[in-house]
Amino acid sequence: xxxxxxxxxxxxxxxxxSAVIKCTYSDSASNYFPWYKQELGKRPQLIIDIRSNVGExxxxxxxxxxxxxxxxxxxxxxETQPEDSAVYFCAARSFNTNAxxxxxxxxxxxxxxx
Amino acid sequence: GAVVxxxxxxxxxxxxxxxxxxxxxxxxxxxxxxxxRQFPKKSLMLMATSNEGSKATYEQGVxxxxxxxxxxSLTLSTLTVTSAHPEDSSFYICSAIFPGSSxxxxxxxxxxxxxxx
Numbered sequence: 001x002x003x004x005x006x007x008x009x010x011x012x013x014x015x016x017x018s019a020v021i022k023c024t025y026s027d028s029a030s031n032y033f034p035w036y037k038q039e040l041g042k043r044p045q046l047i048i049d050i051r052s053n054v055g056e057x058x059x060x061x062x063x064x065x066x067x068x069x070x071x072x073x074x075x076x077x078x079e080t081q082p083e084d085s086a087v088y089f090c091a092a093r094s095f096n097t098n099a100x101x102x103x104x105x106x107x108x109x110x111x112x113x114x
Numbered sequence: 115g116a117v118v119x120x121x122x123x124x125x126x127x128x129x130x131x132x133x134x135x136x137x138x139x140x141x142x143x144x145x146x147x148x149x150x151r152q153f154p155k156k157s158l159m160l161m162a163t164s165n166e167g168s169k170a171t172y173e174q175g176v177x178x179x180x181x182x183x184x185x186x187s188l189t190l191s192t193l194t195v196t197s198a199h200p201e202d203s204s205f206y207i208c209s210a211i212f213p214g215s216s217x218x219x220x221x222x223x224x225x226x227x228x229x230x231x
Contacts, residue, residue, distance in 0.1 A: 034219075034220070036222075041205070041227070042224070042225065043120075043207060043222040043225050044158070044207075044222050045222075046219065046220070046221065049219070087155075089157060089158065093220075101148060101160060102160075104157050106157045107155075
């Protein structure tokens with residue numbers, strides 16, 4: 001099955017700095033890589049996703065890059081703000097399979113210091 | 115807006131009793147839903163895949179008789195924790211695949227905090 005590893009487990013940055021979270025996956029059949037933000041006690045919220053036919057995707061301060069050959073993908077947050085503080089999860093699955101289950105990374109706790 | 119709704123958000127039950135958690139897809143049909151358990155400061159642990167009209171597929175190590183899953187309609191899946199014990203206390207969360215115009219995206223319910231006393 002799929003195995004997703006996420007690093008770092010905790011990340012602390014100063015407001016305005018950039019934050020980068022990296023994930024690797026093992027199953028070459030995975031072709032969809034979403035990133036979720038979860039605040040304490042709340043549901044994970046999809047913040048950005050990327051499919052394997054694209055190398056990079058950007059949405060305002062958030063970007064995701066994918067290296068399919070190396071099987072790793074990264075979340076980049078620029079100009080971080082205190083409200084970006086949360087736990088971030090990466091995931092991998094087969095996008096086109098309706099029954100495809102996602103494998104999640106262990107999460108990264110991001111703290112943005114004012 | 116929310117496309118997956120979960121209820122109740124918080125529930126307290128006594129040891130030995132059963133508790134049911136509902137997961138509903140709003141305005142779309144979900145043939146497949148997923149149930150997760152999340153421990154504090156930990157990742158989402160997939161418990162089972164709920165399939166409409168058929169038996170759920172459980173992950174290794176998850177007790178089928180303990181965590182009953184029923185997906186009786188295309189918009190509702192239920193998780194029943196039977197004979198609950200304090201160690202079953204956790205955050206349970208469901209998700210469903212939303213067949214949007216850009217493809218199949220997974221959305222999560224609000225989650226349910228279960229406390230067994």
